[in-house]
Amino acid sequence: MTGVAVTGAAEGAQPGVEPVAPQRRRRLDERRLVAALFLAPAALTVLVLVAYPMASTVWLSLHSSDTGEFVGAANYLRIFATDTTRHAVLNNIVWVVVAPSVVTALGLMLAVLTQRVRWSTALKTILFMPMALSFLAVGVTFRLVYDESPQRGALNAAIVAVHDAFAPPSKYYGVAPRDGTGLVPADGGYETASPVPATLPVAMPVVGLPRDRIPSDAAPAAAPAAGTDLRGVVWLDFTRGGGGSVGAIDDTEVGLPGMRVEAVREGKVVATATTDGAGQFVFPGLSDGEYTVRLAATNFTEPFRGVTWLGPRLVTPAVIGAYVWIWAGFAMMLIQAGLAGLPRDVLEAARVDGASEWQVLRRITVPLVWPILGVVIVTLSINVLKIFDLLYVLPPDSSQDEANVVALEMYRVSFGGGLDYGLGSALAVLLFVLVLPAMLFTIRRRRRQRP
């Protein structure tokens, strides 16, 4: 027999050392032939399409793809000398640091949460379902979720709704005074160019309000009746279909209700008023002196339009968000199995010996679950390093440079128009080197668990 370790139940049935009689030898040869026949189809396929290409890729990475000359480490140096590729490597580091830990932490929380709660079976099914979907389908799904427009994208719609609940949008953003009517910009709002006497009604004509944003309670504008208190009118100085005169209230023009107006004296706001349906405002009690009348900035604040998720700045966190959505259920399932396997007798013995619940959790439960967290993190790290499809589908083409990772860049330089096999091979080898520690970890773990 050879020195190869022999496993299997047949071991006991036959002696470890066999006498090499001619007949025996023939049988041994025959056995080896049978083994070869069983193994050959798989082995040949893997040798030709995986093993040889790996060696070939290393060779290619050391040669120029144009001339075929040996260039040493030049292709590898190019990875770090070019902005796009360097950025891809950096993004990969961000991914490996952030994604597995977020997924594992969330998985741990969900595992604890779903252990006892009713309906948790349904929740587990829902959380695990994304594992069945392709990265393409998830990419398409989240392109809709992350749509920049709050009218279309669910996430931005939700964020804008929450934001507006706390800080309602202004009614009159985009509105400005009509040119040549004596109103000037001030502090984000508009005011009379010079102080006006309280006895004289102030005319404040504005334009720039689209028809669909005219408030429903807007009534035809009317010049305020003469009086002793400071007063005036704010109206939309625009007659549909043309006509109308600048700075004068024409028949069809409407007042702008709810406009916040401030009376300013010597740089200080001394009173505020709000316009009524006809656009009129009055400052009761301000009957002497001169005031600057100002339309407050709050009338014109631009509305919050949500977040550009897939723009250059946030694209990587956004894609990681989609990744977490896919894998959280997977982490939850693995961790939950770990929790279920905790040795109850040990926990019980500790309690009998007088350990507090906290001590049990910290000294027994966490150390026992720790290995499973390690397996989850290593598994996800391998997966994260190879991630390609999600980044090829979810970010729009304009953000792909920003979202880039090594696996995506490898495809882009080799096949996506680049045909730079030297650089592509160097990137592939880099990817392999990055995966290598996880690979050794897995080989050790799986060999240790051999029957």
Added chain:
Amino acid sequence: MRPTRPDPDSGALSGSTALLDPAPVPELEPAGTAVRDDPRPGPLRRLAARLSSGAGRFIVLAVGIFWLFPTLGLAVASLRSAADNSATGWWTVLHAPSQLTLANYAALLGNARITGSLWNTVLIAVPSTVLVLGLGALGAYALAWLRFPGRDLVFVLAVGLTIVPVQVAVIPDAAIFRVLGIFGDIPAVIAFHVAFGLPFAVFLLRSYFLSLPGDLIEAARADGAGEFTVFRRVALPFAWPALGSLAIFQFLWVWNDLLVALVFGFNNPPITYAIREQTRAFSSNIDVIAPGALVSMAVPLILFFGFQRYFLRGMLDGALK
């Protein structure tokens, strides 16, 4: 030594390691089964029990809805016209249900590029799965029950290869397929998927074959059965659950693949490839993209809901690739 079924109470992580490794996993509770009551709850369980009274239930509900939302959005978007989708969000169907229409799906059925690509996906996924199962089972049997020099080394190599990124092979394989005249065609895609699926299949099936009673094999051999007969009549039936899990995992892996199809399958693109082509003009093609993506999800979801037990094990084992 023979692998024994993991005893739920024997070790700290027996349940989880069984789940990670392809020994029979009787105590794994797949989604869809109830959590059994534990007479002596541990600290985490007590915490969970306390949470369950009110807040826990609310959180579970909230998380569930949150997790369903993206898929629901895609489903509703696929039932709205491109004009509606570019004007408003999918949730507006709540107060304007008349937006819902099957027109996108009708148009999709008439779209030869999409229906052809769906067929291509089947033509790629089915042979890839069958070949990986067949060749993998043969190789795994040899590693488990036949003696030959270098067996241990072959096993270690197989384990190592389960993790190798496909990127390290694509460029040379493209050259090989060009020489063979299949670059860009379905056989190239299949060959590549098979080559990268085999190491894991061998690894997974080998441990199942090893848990087969050795006496059974010896008895069959003593009866004069050829090795192939032993493999087919004794070993294969025993490994049926593993073959099922592996089949689902491998089939989904190929069905959902985009990268291999992009590199090797451009003449006969599968559905993922065909939809990716459309995403360049995302919002104007949404009437093709959304229903197309949903159709491509249908098969994985059917497998998911129909074979949850196999699916769970296949995914958890397979995700370690």
